[in-house]
Amino acid sequence: MSDGDTHSHGNGLLAAVSTVSRRRLARANRWRRGRPFGGGVLLILGGLMVTYVSGGYARDLLLIGGAYTSIGLVVALLMVLSGIAALAMPEESSIVGIVGTAMALLSLLTALGGLLIGMLLGIHGGVAVWAWEREDEE
Secondary structure (H helix, E strand, O other): OOHHHHHHHHHHHHHHHHHHHHHHHHHHHHHHHOOOHHHHHHHHHHHHHHHHHHHHHHHHHOOOOOHHHHHHHHHHHHHHHHHHHHHHOHHHHHHHHHHHHHHHHHHHHHHHHHHOHHHHHHHHHHHHHHHOOOOOOO
């Protein structure tokens, strides 16, 4: 077998892998465009940030009755669930966006808003989910 034969066989394999990769990427892009992806991700990230701040104090405060810490963890969980719901059920984006935004605002009182970063991410994500509209497919 000459060097040229190996090289052409390698190109065929590379072309096949490239075709499969392009199909998968196109399918992922269609899935992403069909839902409020950016807003959902921002809600999830905001909820994780609020969880990090609440969880940092949970060890100390839950043992002595820190109700705000446990409420902060519930609010953070609801923010994350709102983000997941936005990705899973795009047809309910208006309701999910309002709930996510409300939880982000409530996180300021219960978990310092995830040092304000989580709250701001959650507000931006919730508003983006709420304002999202499905593109008409032609």
